[in-house]
Amino acid sequence: MTTTALPSRFRVPPSFLNYRFDKAYDEMFEAPGVPRAHYQALHKTLLGLPPEELRKSQQAADLTFLHEGITFTVYGSKEGTERIFPNDLVPRIIPAQEWAKIEKGLTQRVTALNLFLRDIYHEGRIFSEGVVPRELVYSCKHFRREMRGLNVPGDIYVSICGTDLVRLPDGSFAVLEDNLRVPSGVSYMLANRKVLKRVFPTMFRDYGVWPIDHYPQALLATLRSLVPENCAYKQDPATVLLTPGVSNSAYFEHTFLAQQMGIELVEGRDLLVHDNVVYMRTTAGPRRVDVIYRRVDDDFLDPLCFRRDTILGVPGLFNAYRAGNVTLANAIGTGVADDKAVYAFVPEIIRFYLQEDAILPNVPTFLLTDVVQRDYVLEHLEDMVVKAVGESGGYGMLIGPHSTKQQREEFRARVLADPRNYIAQPTLSLSCAPCLIDGEVESRHIDLRPYILMGEKVTLVPGGLTRVALRKGSLVVNSSQGGGSKDTWVLRAGNGDDRVTQNARTVLKDSLGFEGKKLA
Amino acid sequence: MLSRVADSLYWMSRYLERAEHTARLVDVELQLWLDQSPEAGAGRWRFLLEATRTLAAERAVDPTRLVNQLVFSRTNASSIVSCVATARENLRHVREQCSSEMWEQMNRLYLEVMETRPGEVWMLESHGFFRAVQEGAHLFQGITDGTMSHGEGWQYIQLGRYVERTDTVASLMETHFKRMAQPADQAVESGEYLEWVGLLRACVAFEAYCKAQTAEIRPLRVAEFLLLNPEFPHSVRFSVDRVNAALHVIGDLTERREKLPTRIAGRLRAQLSFSQIEEVMAGGSHAYLQNVRSECAQIHAAIHQIYFDYAIESELAS
16 A cells, blocks of 8 residues: 655644653643543643644744744843744643642742841841841842831832742642742743633633733732832822843843833833932923832842942932832842742741741752751762852753763862852752644643732732743753743633543543553 | 833934935936936936935045945945834834834834845846835835824824935935026926936925926926925925924923924924025025024924933923
């Protein structure tokens, strides 16, 4: 028989032939070939879709991203620094009761961290009671002594928080790190959803997914609740988003959020301070500014107070802030609480301020200032992830299992030279989720960054940014390091979980997809 | 609206208008060149330099180098390539203010211009290239009018275009009149015919002029048409009317009606509305056009001073 040779993947729906299982928790399958209840419908859809269709959908999605300019900037690469953020079409699904726990855990965590920040910049009870060592906090790169004794509106330091969660092999969520300075990525969360709704409308509706589209409005409400002490229009504070400018890696997000919230997108040179009041230069004359959602790091905010060589900032801004004439969100000096060495103390911080146990556990962390822990880490470098405490975005880290001898030696020297600047964690196997790679479904490691808003109350939009390590076997999900993202569906209560039916299992066994080697 | 945003939109528009104008001017010159004697040709090149206010390093003009300088040079801020690149850069800084269609069109034009190699244009197909630049600019203008709210930002785009047009057309006429005899109200000699048609073409005005005045080219009527016609979009008067209209809307929107830019623009507009070409010529076309250009420069400076770059202390004091 002579059939012309079309590559098999053009004829049959995507198989799960290349879908690998390892010791990591698998989001979709409870066992090879047996999807978890809340993934069954998706699994079925994937098996039924012809690959041309999927490919077309993926192309359409990529084009949408390109045309809408949903891009980020890669630092340190020579050519074409604007890239699209790769999007994977297979959604990640979180059942209602799992989300409920995440929501409770994150609310608890950010509440405690906020109390911690208030405390360390005022009385310092947590030091005097010996829970967190004073020198640990004072030696943080992001500790700002200028903030000592300064009161911020509503005592809210952290208005916007993005906390990275990972799922451990036993299926439980743990906190990998907190981002309390200027967390980014929320625009991709919204963009992914927009694209997914276009690609899988029916499945989306049938799944009963919580909407997330109100995030910009919730963010605006949060910002507007942070009225500075001296504000003429307390009902309607003038709110702006301060961006470092076009060359910033998250510039797209800044324009997007400003547009969605209907507020002005300003650069440092648009603002000026006169008599400790902040104004923006408009064509109709100077206009007073009350609340600044700043996406500029502490260091660059005010050349009179922090780094002198900055041109991104506004001279005199800190004085206006201190005078209670303007609110900055997040507050200055919040970076202390996401210092990776302080991170190790967060469970104690929660217990200290809230008299509760942490709902979401930490990942085990070795402090390298401690000689015993340091020696242990240095002996086991190839199993460890070593991170610089004040860095983010996947810069300045060593992934033991994927490192060369030379890199390990380099980090050993760095750690010994400045132990306070590094922490180590055992290499985690992040959970895996199905991704569409070249028309096939393969598993890739993922994490989850939900966004927590804290104004008069704490708000979590049900969802977050699921980041994907698109390189096979890679554990690094950061966009700057070859990561991508996918839409995150949080299900309404009652959906999915209790629907493991015999029927569904039968359908699966009949399907072609699991004739693969891995099933045996 | 933020001053920085208004400033970027204004300059974006000025640069795009300048690119379009230069493209048309060079295109017309290259075509006239085919019909001319070598001596007349050399004169035309010097004219082109003056009309575009380009400084030539040497006295003897080499056409290839000149065109390269006007079209591709990155050191000449007014070359077509520089203008398009600067227009795009200005728009990039205020992307959230424009429609995505506008951004896409600006990008397309930019890529097209950047991909063109000097040799290709000079050797062949030059007309196609200059047309593409003009069409690209027209398309951008149409997309802008069709997809962007006609609010304050749009008004700055209008302002930029027509301030630039007033200046370029006035400058072109000034240079032209300097080398021609006093324009008379009778049909030109065949020797001068091409020069006057060239002037009209450089302002896309040939067809519109013929409709208004028949194909008989009378220099005085050409001058009148380009300077005082209230309906033709590339005439000085039309452009000043538009500048004036945009400034009025902006004045209303920002509640700064009585400010300097509106006053100067109103004065210039009145002058152009009530001037007669015979008077203009009697008083000297050179002085008249110089005055138009100087008023135009004052409008530009006043816009900057009032809307973009004011001293904050004085504003807060008042």
